[in-house]
Every structure is written in structure tokens, then in C-alpha cells.
Amino acid sequence: MGAVIARLTRAEWTKLLTTRVWIGLLLGSCVLVGGFAALFTGFAGSSGGGPDGQGLPAIGTADFEQLALGVSANATVLFVVLGIIGTTQEYRHRTATPTFLTSPHRGRVVVAKLLAYLVAAVPMALLVIAVDVLVVTVYAGARGAAPSLSGDxxxxxxxAWAALVIYAVIGVGVGALVRNQVGAIVGVLVYLFVVETIVQAIPAINSAYKWLPGxxxxxxxxxxxxxDLLSAWQGGLVLLSYGLVAAVLGTLLAVRRDVV
Structure with missing residues (x-):
């Protein structure tokens, strides 16, 4: 079984690398993160930029350094889209049938996709983080205080690196659950930018926000x-749980549903 999954995983890497989707999403992630890092550093220390009239943290402070280096996590939205496309393209381009005929055990196919995109997301996430670090270090250094890469x-x-990888896995699971590429992507975007924002804004339910992916x-x-947030390790476990649930449910439904 291990040899079969390894073969299927290599096949998924071949599919991924023979398309330009991953290049576009990786470049988009780097541009997104680099742009936000530059903007955050450029406006650091300004007044009235935060909630309740608070200003952005000044360069050289611990708050600035952590927030600026955390900008790389903004690319999670593109990493989850990468995972979704990796699964739903089989249905969109009508290649699911030959894929499942090649390996009748559909569960192994989904597991191979999960492993392939998990491994592929590792170096992609590192590159995105490197862009964030480079922009913040150069720009903040030019303004008098480059951040250290130690401690907090x-x-x-x-x-941020772990979150990017986990979101790619979540995307594979969501794609297996929904199958419709446009519907899955739109649904994820609505959830991330609308639903979680609403939960945060309503006092009666905003305490639940800490248990959501955001x-x-x-x-x-x-x-x-x-x-009102969990500790870092608790947040990691919660996000990892979402990834595992999406993966398990996506695998189970892929096994049970007909290919159309």
C-alpha cells in the first residue's frame, strides 16, 4: 500500500508541476506578502491606524516586529485555493474517471493528493516567508531597526509557515468535499472574509472566534x-484539527460518491 501511495503521490507532483497554476499562486503569494510587509513597515509608527484610534506599532518595538513578520500568514488564502484547485481540477477537466480507474481505491488517491500538496506547500511557504523577512529586514533596517530572527x-x-502548509491541506479536503471548483473557492473566500468578520463583530458570539481557523x-x-485568543500551541492544534477533519471527510466522500 505504501508503494502505491508513493507512486500516486509522485503522479500528483507531476500534475502540479506541469501546470502554471502553482507558479501563479506562488508569485501572487510573494507579491501579496511583500506588498503588505512594505505597507506595514512604511506606515509603522503612524497614529490612528489601529482599533480605537491606536496607531501602528513603531519600528524597533516587539509588536511591530511580530506583526510585520506575521504578514506572511496573509498568503493562506492563496494556499487554500492551491489545494482546492489540486482536487477540483480532476472534476472540472473530466480527468477524475481515468484517475480513479488507474487506482480504483479512491481513498488512496485523495491521501496521495494530501501528501503531495502538503510536501509541495513546504518549500512554497518557506519562499513566501523569505520574501516577508527580506522586505521587512531591508525596509525596517533602512528606517533604523531591522528585526531579529530569534525568540518570539x-x-x-x-x-506562519505551519499555517500556510495546513491551509493547503485544508484546501485539498474542501475540494474533495465540494468538487465544484468555483463553488469551493467562492465558499472559502466568503467564509474567510465575511463569516469570520461577522463573528468577530457580534459581541454575543465573538468569543467563538478563537476556535475558528482565523x-x-x-x-x-x-x-x-x-x-481573546488561544496560546500559540493551542491555535496550532486547532488549525491542524481543521486540516485533519477536512482531509478525513474529503477522503470518505470521495470514496462514497459517484464520479460525474
Whole structure:
């Protein structure tokens, strides 16, 4: 069984590398993170930029360094899209049938996809984080205080890296659950940018935010104005649980549903 999954995983890497989707999403992630890092550093120390009229932390402070290095976690939205496309393209391009005929054990196919995108996300996440570190180090250094890469700053970077990888796995699971590529991507975007924002804004339910993927992500990296969060390791476990649930449910449904 291990040899079969290894063969299927290599096949998934071949599919991934023979398309330009991963290049576009990786470049988009780097541009997104680099742009936000530059903006955050450029406006650091300004007044009135935060909640309740608070300004952005000044360069050289621990808050600035952690928040600036945590910007790399913004690319999670593109990593989850990468995972979704990796699964749903089989149905969109009508290649699911030959794929499942090649390996009738559908569960192994989904497991191979999970492993392939998990491993592929590792170096991609490292590159995104490197862009964040480079921009912040150069720009903040030019303004008088480059951040150190140790202590809490290193924890933030490690948390962002883990989150990017986990979100790619979540994307594979969501794609296996929904199968419709546009529907899955739109649904994820609505959840991330609308549902979680609404939960945060309603006092009666905002305590639940810390248990959602967004709250877990902030706990793993850094947050601006959000105090009711889990610890970093608890946030990591919560986000990992979401990834495992998405993977298990996606595998189970792929096994049981007909290919259309």
C-alpha cells in the first residue's frame, strides 16, 4: 500500500508541476506578502491606524516586529485555493474517471493528493516567508531597526509557515468535499472574509472566534487588537484539527460518491 501511495503521490507532483497554476499562486503569494510587509513597515509608527484610534506599532518595538513578520500568514488564502484547485481540477477537466480507474481505491488517491500538496506547500511557504523577512529586514533596517530572527519573532515565522502548509491541506479536503471548483473557492473566500468578520463583530458570539481557523491562525502568528485568543500551541492544534477533519471527510466522500 505504501508503494502505491508513493507512486500516486509522485503522479500528483507531476500534475502540479506541469501546470502554471502553482507558479501563479506562488508569485501572487510573494507579491501579496511583500506588498503588505512594505505597507506595514512604511506606515509603522503612524497614529490612528489601529482599533480605537491606536496607531501602528513603531519600528524597533516587539509588536511591530511580530506583526510585520506575521504578514506572511496573509498568503493562506492563496494556499487554500492551491489545494482546492489540486482536487477540483480532476472534476472540472473530466480527468477524475481515468484517475480513479488507474487506482480504483479512491481513498488512496485523495491521501496521495494530501501528501503531495502538503510536501509541495513546504518549500512554497518557506519562499513566501523569505520574501516577508527580506522586505521587512531591508525596509525596517533602512528606517533604523531591522528585526531579529530569534525568540518570539522566530515563533511567529514558524507559526506562519505551519499555517500556510495546513491551509493547503485544508484546501485539498474542501475540494474533495465540494468538487465544484468555483463553488469551493467562492465558499472559502466568503467564509474567510465575511463569516469570520461577522463573528468577530457580534459581541454575543465573538468569543467563538478563537476556535475558528482565523482565530487559530492569529494565535499561531501575531495579532493587532485581538486579545481573546488561544496560546500559540493551542491555535496550532486547532488549525491542524481543521486540516485533519477536512482531509478525513474529503477522503470518505470521495470514496462514497459517484464520479460525474
Amino acid at each position: 519573532n522566530l515563533r511567529v515565522l514558524a507559526g 482565530g487559530a491562525l492569529e494565535a499561531m502568528t501575531a495579532t493587532f487588537g485581538q486579545t
